[in-house]
Amino acid sequence: MASFTFRRQLTIEWGHCDPAGIVFNSRFFEFFDASTWLLFESALGVKAQDLASVHNIVGIALVDARANFLKPAKFGDLVELASRISEFRRSSFDVEHRLSVNGALAVEGSESRVWAVRDKTDPDKIATAAIPADVIAKFG
Amino acid sequence: MASFTFRRQLTIEWGHCDPAGIVFNSRFFEFFDASTWLLFESALGVKAQDLASVHNIVGIALVDARANFLKPAKFGDLVELASRISEFRRSSFDVEHRLSVNGALAVEGSESRVWAVRDKTDPDKIATAAIPADVIAKFG
Amino acid sequence: MASFTFRRQLTIEWGHCDPAGIVFNSRFFEFFDASTWLLFESALGVKAQDLASVHNIVGIALVDARANFLKPAKFGDLVELASRISEFRRSSFDVEHRLSVNGALAVEGSESRVWAVRDKTDPDKIATAAIPADVIAKFG
Amino acid sequence: MASFTFRRQLTIEWGHCDPAGIVFNSRFFEFFDASTWLLFESALGVKAQDLASVHNIVGIALVDARANFLKPAKFGDLVELASRISEFRRSSFDVEHRLSVNGALAVEGSESRVWAVRDKTDPDKIATAAIPADVIAKFG
Numbered sequence: 001m002a003s004f005t006f007r008r009q010l011t012i013e014w015g016h017c018d019p020a021g022i023v024f025n026s027r028f029f030e031f032f033d034a035s036t037w038l039l040f041e042s043a044l045g046v047k048a049q050d051l052a053s054v055h056n057i058v059g060i061a062l063v064d065a066r067a068n069f070l071k072p073a074k075f076g077d078l079v080e081l082a083s084r085i086s087e088f089r090r091s092s093f094d095v096e097h098r099l100s101v102n103g104a105l106a107v108e109g110s111e112s113r114v115w116a117v118r119d120k121t122d123p124d125k126i127a128t129a130a131i132p133a134d135v136i137a138k139f140g
Numbered sequence: 141m142a143s144f145t146f147r148r149q150l151t152i153e154w155g156h157c158d159p160a161g162i163v164f165n166s167r168f169f170e171f172f173d174a175s176t177w178l179l180f181e182s183a184l185g186v187k188a189q190d191l192a193s194v195h196n197i198v199g200i201a202l203v204d205a206r207a208n209f210l211k212p213a214k215f216g217d218l219v220e221l222a223s224r225i226s227e228f229r230r231s232s233f234d235v236e237h238r239l240s241v242n243g244a245l246a247v248e249g250s251e252s253r254v255w256a257v258r259d260k261t262d263p264d265k266i267a268t269a270a271i272p273a274d275v276i277a278k279f280g
Numbered sequence: 281m282a283s284f285t286f287r288r289q290l291t292i293e294w295g296h297c298d299p300a301g302i303v304f305n306s307r308f309f310e311f312f313d314a315s316t317w318l319l320f321e322s323a324l325g326v327k328a329q330d331l332a333s334v335h336n337i338v339g340i341a342l343v344d345a346r347a348n349f350l351k352p353a354k355f356g357d358l359v360e361l362a363s364r365i366s367e368f369r370r371s372s373f374d375v376e377h378r379l380s381v382n383g384a385l386a387v388e389g390s391e392s393r394v395w396a397v398r399d400k401t402d403p404d405k406i407a408t409a410a411i412p413a414d415v416i417a418k419f420g
Numbered sequence: 421m422a423s424f425t426f427r428r429q430l431t432i433e434w435g436h437c438d439p440a441g442i443v444f445n446s447r448f449f450e451f452f453d454a455s456t457w458l459l460f461e462s463a464l465g466v467k468a469q470d471l472a473s474v475h476n477i478v479g480i481a482l483v484d485a486r487a488n489f490l491k492p493a494k495f496g497d498l499v500e501l502a503s504r505i506s507e508f509r510r511s512s513f514d515v516e517h518r519l520s521v522n523g524a525l526a527v528e529g530s531e532s533r534v535w536a537v538r539d540k541t542d543p544d545k546i547a548t549a550a551i552p553a554d555v556i557a558k559f560g
Contacts, residue, residue, distance in 0.1 A: 013454040014468070018294055019301040019355055025173060025202050026295060029166040034433045048434070049496030062165050066206040075299055076469030153314045154328070158434055159441040159495055166435060174293045188294070189356030215439055216329030305453060305482050309446040342445050346486040 004139040005084040006039035012077045022072035029065055032097045032109045035083040036060070039095065043138045055135070057117050058126055063092070064112035071106040073099070079106070088136050091115050091128035144279040145224040146179035152217045162212035169205055172237045172249045175223040176200070179235065183278045195275070197257050198266055203232070204252035211246040213239070219246065228276050231255050231268035284419040285364040286319035292357045302352035309345055312377045312389045315363040316340070319375065323418045335415070337397050338406055343372070344392035351386040353379070359386070368416050371395050371408035424559040425504040426459035432497045442492035449485055452517045452529045455503040456480070459515065463558045475555070477537050478546055483512070484532035491526040493519070499526070508556050511535050511548040 010031065018024040037048040046054045073079050079101050086096040097109035119125035150171065158164040177188040186194045213219050219241050226236040237249035259265035290311065298304040317328040326334045353359050359381050366376040377389035399405035430451065438444040457468040466474045493499055499521050506516040517529035539545035 013450070014298055014457055015304050015306060015450050015453050017299045019297045019299065020199065021299040024295050025205055026166040026169040029169055030433070030435050033165060033435050037434055047496055049494070059160065062209055064206070064208050065165055066204070068204050069202055074469070076467055153310070154317055154438055155310050155313050155444050155446060157439045159437045159439065161439040164435050170293070170295050173295050177294055187356055189354070214329070216327055300479065305485055306446040306449040309449055313445060339440065342489055344486070344488050345445055346484070348484050349482055 003084070004039075004043050005082050006035060006042045007080060007082045008035060008038065009078055009080050012073050012075055012079060014075050017075045020072075022074055025067065025069070028067050028069075028099065028107050028109060031081055031099065032065065032067070032083070032095070032111060033062070035081050035097060036095050036111060036113070039083045039085070044135065045138075055132070057115060057129070059116050060113045061116040061126065062111055062113050065109070066111075067107055067109040069107055071101060071104060073101050073106055077101050085139050086110070088131060088139070090130050093131065143224070144179075144183050145222050146175060146182045147220060147222045148175065148178065149218055149220050152213050152215055152219060154215050157215050160212075162214055165207065165209070168207050168209075168239065168247050168249060171221055171239065172205065172207070172223070172235070172251060173202070175221050175237060176235050176251060176253070179223045179225070184275065185278075195272070197255060197269070199256050200253045201256040201266065202251055202253050205249070206251075207247055207249040209247055211241060211244060213241050213246055217241050225279050226250070228271060228279070230270050233271065283364070284319075284323050285362050286315060286322045287360060287362045288315065288318065289358055289360050292353050292355055292359060294355050297355050300352075302354055305347065305349070308347050308349075308379065308387050308389060311361055311379065312345065312347070312363070312375070312391060313342070315361050315377060316375050316391060316393070319363045319365070323420075324415065325418075335412070337395060337409070339396050340393045341396040341406065342391055342393050345389070346391075347387055347389040349387055351381060351384060353381050353386055357381050365419050366390070368411060368419070371410050373411065423504070424459075424463050425502050426455060426462045427500060427502045428455065428458065429498055429500050432493050432495055432499060434495050437495045440492075442494055445487065445489070448487050448489075448519065448527050448529060451501055451519065452485065452487070452503070452515070452531060453482070455501050455517060456515050456531060456533070459503045459505070464555065465558075475552070477535060477549070479536050480533045481536040481546065482531055482533050485529070486531075487527055487529040489527055491521060491524060493521050493526055497521050505559050506530070508551060508559070511550050513551065 016023045016027045041048045081099045083097045085093050087094045092114045095111040099107040114128045115131045116126050117129040119127040156163045156167045181188045192199050222238045225233050227234045232254045235251040239247040254268045255271045256266045257269040259267040296303045296307045321328045361379045363377045365373050367374045372394045375391040379387040394408045395411045396406050397409040399407040436443045436447045461468045501519045503517045507514045512534045515531040519527040534548045535551045536546045537549040539547040
């Protein structure tokens, strides 16, 4: 289990919220995606936009996303989002996201992603590849 | 298991897609949310915006959302989204969403929601209530 | 002034709306963008995703967007959006969008776009090109 | 002309960008809206979510929004957004937004907003009211 954790704070915007005055569910998945990129940037020391070219991959493709909504987040709330890799497998990994409002866990999210490369026989297709050991090592 | 299924077709827009040219993950959760409202409107014969007042509830609050991405959807793709209640419990229920591109399942989604009412002792809080039998019956 | 008009109806979704219960402003610009693609698809008889390759362009790049909000649109409202080219110039054009709620004009939008091609001397850059006469003719 | 300027930096996210790899136009209007709230919070010393109750208004309702796209912003770009009130009128005002990438102006935006209150004769309607002199004064 990787211990490297990326934390950021963000303030909930008017445009994030729905008529109930709370963050609309899809926004949390935007927050998670952005934090996963920042987690990699932070752990690997490579800018998010250079991740694919530096590692000769297509990207870190999302195959599963999930969120459990425990408490609402409202307009103006300062939230903290803590993200880390909870498991590395051969060519895939899970990211765990914990979003807190005023110190209380509000949303638990998880993503499963694959280390995606171009298929050698059909460059229009995507295949998965083993995640390099040195990449995994940088997440501690 | 409820058999009433709401189906709709939508065309993937330029603005739904990311730099990889495929639908960005959070958009699918927007599609699911909209289909759940339409599923209720269609099954109950009550306009989505009147659902809360007609049933004296705050809403059908989302507590869990999940998506499994099997195949990408691209700009211009005509997709079909089929949604139904997969399980009713006392005060909560699950919605199953199946999004297909060219007849092939591309994204499987699920939502868990609660029948939400105002808390009697604290109107600022939300409580859950039993889903009326006649509501459940309308989903067949 | 082109007379060809593309009309579509859409229903305002919960997720389009803000804590005031009305459509959040950025959503109208999504609606306009999607309608512009559909306007071209409809006038030219070419699928939106094929527009660039068929016409050997990079796209119809947006250089200016504007909206004037006259009346709000709310969750569940069925709105009509009518879009047409209000002016063609040599390599640019204006799209006029009129969004109505219950027959009353609610939002007036406009976009200015250019017929964008790859720069011949620097393929990483975008240049503009003259819009073909047969393209303009199809907008009547 | 008000001189008080609110500046913030933000990094362009993957999910902000379209298949051309650049920020999709509607996102800029989200950025502008968020900056306007922060501009008021910063100038008035009142949290954005308390602005309405402190000033006994419904809000600062948007009546016109516009953006002029000069240069694209791409995934990973660190952008600076500078926002200020360019003009106060009796019950309305204009906000000017200037978004720069690497020090070069990329998008010029403007919003017109009104100081919105409940209509005294019909509380379901919105009316405009004179902006208090002490509010205007705080924008210097």
